[in-house]
Amino acid sequence: MQAWLDSLLALLALPQYGLGTLFVVSFISATLLPLGSEPALFGLLKLNPELFWPAIAVATLGNTLGGALDWWMGYGAHRVADHYQRSPHHLRVLGWLQRLGPKACLLSWLPLLGDPLCAVAGWLRLPFWPCVGWMLVGKGLRYLTMTTVLMKLFPG
Template structure:
């Protein structure tokens, strides 16, 4: 059950919905009832899937840009596309950052970055982030 909760938390955290899978991951680490590498894998997989959902939404986004209810103005969308064109696909390595990460994954879909490039960059960035969270949590638990 704890693995499923972690997966769902990580998935939701990677979408445009708010979430904090790091807190749940740290709590599960503190319990010491779960397998370390499995926690890393489940959190990373959930977070990558959440980012893939954003990518899929981005693929569909431009067809709605002329609608009155569309949340982003044409100039804002153009600026975002210019940002991505300037900093490129490697900015996806930072898709785990708060505030900017989710829009980056959405934008990758908007500009139609090939999915395999998106997927591997997201896996590397998010996997490294969760490895760092685990390492920091274990360091904290060792000192207490």
Template sequence: MPVGLGPSMTGYLSLFAVAFLAATILPMQSEALLVGLMIHGQHGVLGLLAVATVGNVLGSVVNWGLGHAVLRFQHKRWFPASPSQMARAEMWYARYGRWSLLVSWFPVVGDALTVTAGVLREPLWSFVAIVGIGKALRYGVLAWVTLVWIG
């Protein structure tokens, strides 16, 4: 544990980091950490929800930024999405528009949507607002279910 940080602050920082990384293409599970911290009971639920949401949205902003810059590399072998994956994400995004970002928390599809939003030049303000709503709702429902479950 870093010097000067108590267990409470370490929990919040860990949740922020995991939520941030989970929103990128890295396979992380912020939901499990959120539930674990809630069950442990040393953190305020609203604080945990805020930290998880902000971290996850900021991770999605990284994807959006990559989308702005990534198209020039789409024919490289290391490119993270296949042409068919990009085509599916673009069709989904074209069909449902910016409101499809409400499901940016879905595994696999969500990452592709946030990158696609950057590729298709979704304005940052609307991206952050819509992604923020979707991710806050997801964490809110998870917290509610957890609180009901632990009584």
């Protein structure tokens, strides 16, 4: 089993497949599906350290586009969630998001909370491009920080 897993990881980490695979994993992990892209990024960089900046860029782009999809899902789900408007917790969170505006999408990097936050930003009809810009900054900083720390913790 370990040999099979090693050969699969080696295949997916090849530069011609690795960045494409990383993009798909990063995109899917930014949706509401429970998947982490950091292990894919770290594995790719352990096998191909020369791809550090392209991999960070591809992971950030894929994750940001996934966040943008969340925004659009939230935008379209506005009518479905209307009957939850009276909950005090719901009103408090919505008030906080409306005060922060698109800057709240900077927190899109947070595990478990970040992806629904992007959807709620769409549901609130916060401006799309500023939200995507803040998502890009937050997600890029997350990938850069996590990857740098992991590469230092597990050298060579």
